[in-house]
Amino acid sequence: MELIHRDTKDGLNLVGCYWGGKKEKACIVFTHGMYDNILENNFVELMGEELSKKGYGFIFGHNRGYGVINTILVKDRESGKFSNKIIGSTFEKFGESIYDVDLWVETAKSFGYSKIILASHSFGWLKNLYYMSKKGLDNVAGVIMISPPDTVGLVGRWEKSKEMFAEAWENIEKGNSKKIMEHKMLDIFPISSRTFYSYRRDGILDIFPLVESPEEFGYFSKIDKPIIMFLAERDNVIVETPQKDVEKIKSYAKSTKDFTGIVIEKTTHKYIKKEKELVNYIVDWVEKRF
Template sequence: MIPVLLTRIKTSDGITLEGVVVPPKKKGKIALIWLHGLTSRFSSGQTLMKELSSSCTKNQIAYFKFNTRGHDIVSRGPKQKPIGGAFEKFEECVRDIDTVIRLAKKLGYKKIILAGSSTGANKALYYQYKKKNPAVKGIILAGAISDMSAWKTGDAKKMSRAIRIAKQTKNKDALLPQEYGIYSAARYLSLFEAGHAEDVFPYHNPKANWKELKSVRVAVAVIIGSKDEHRDRPIKNIMDAFRKNAVSTRQNFSKQNSGGQAKSFFGIIIKGANHGFQKKEKKLAHAILKWIKRAVV
């Protein structure tokens, strides 16, 4: 049985985040921080938590997983303010991630691997773009699918109507009609209209400048399931877009590693995996640890 520390931390703007810390028996310098996806929470994905935390601790890596303010569909923030996936302001994820990193550093972990799944991947990349935190030595973008492209796999006309309604709504904190899901107008636009801060995987736009990814100067792994149900094009094409735009990671890595025996960018496709990697958790954990040993340690 793996010992788990249930923990509460508070962000700089007063939001309490619950989560877990799984420390290795023999302490190392590295901590992996896992960011959950849209409307998820720290306790979700128990199988992956077990596989990944076990693999990490066997390799002297601590495992951290905390709620962000976007946990669940709706939750309660300070002064009864509604937050959660329906209401969160994407840009505020920086405060959440900063708080977890501060905890990891306080506990003695000097090297941080920031890993996110689905919307958590968007947050991981956006955080490092904004903060350029020197403690972050690697970024894992799991299920890195563009929401702007993903909605095309569903009812595109319905989504277009929802975007139009959201843009016309004066009170952007108001919920959209329920047929469009439980989202405020502002949250819906952040997720599904191109050009917002959340749009950090813009392979849907051939003219996009990918400023977030190009700014990153640490090792990056993009991990996508071959059967991701939200893809709107071949996974290989998505990976090629990431690889093409991971310019700064390549340049920085070549300066630090003149031998050139490893890569700063890895595109990893998990065969048979869906967006959440269900039933492929062991493969995902193995791929992550292999990448850490090659690109970060």
């Protein structure tokens, strides 16, 4: 594995981790979830190693939402001067995530790969889905979804959300969009007013509406590539039951003829103690198709 430094189109210097493969095979480009990073993800290193052994490339690309609060070097496109920008999951703007996904897809292409599989864990799935909805599917050969959430729907079911949306909007109207909310996100992490407000119904993040379950499911239903999806038996993104969620998501995957849904038992959202089982499924799926 090697560390690679690349700049997004809006000037952020992000670090990626690259496991090399054969260029005639596919490269898996992985988008991590909220508050995550390479040091605290317990299965991507194994995933990279095992895929690389089989001749596939693997890129774990950090996005601006890594960690709770981070400091990223940014280059001004006009002046060329460098400065530091404080972002992380606490402050990120979801719409800007398209620059991050695009960066690592383009990096894989620059390495010589023509087949790219978009993989994700948790909140990273929404970033990949948003990227595909804006950029199309020309750069995508397949999709790996690990614990994909309906973040908007799950936040909407949270008892404190109504109060928090009101607080967030009040701060935004007063010009304090970066103000940290009084309550933590799902009682776990701090979050800024502007970031939390993007989790509202009909906002930019409302693109995977599993809780609401409308007849028209949006761009996801247009993906015509092979898809594999995982849920953990005790996943915190489950809406009904793991099995029902898998079947419901499969029913919305209307354009693909190749959908695989797997529930991994006796584990939670981070697949602790089930990392090898998860990775084995992924490697087998990739080998059979790419």
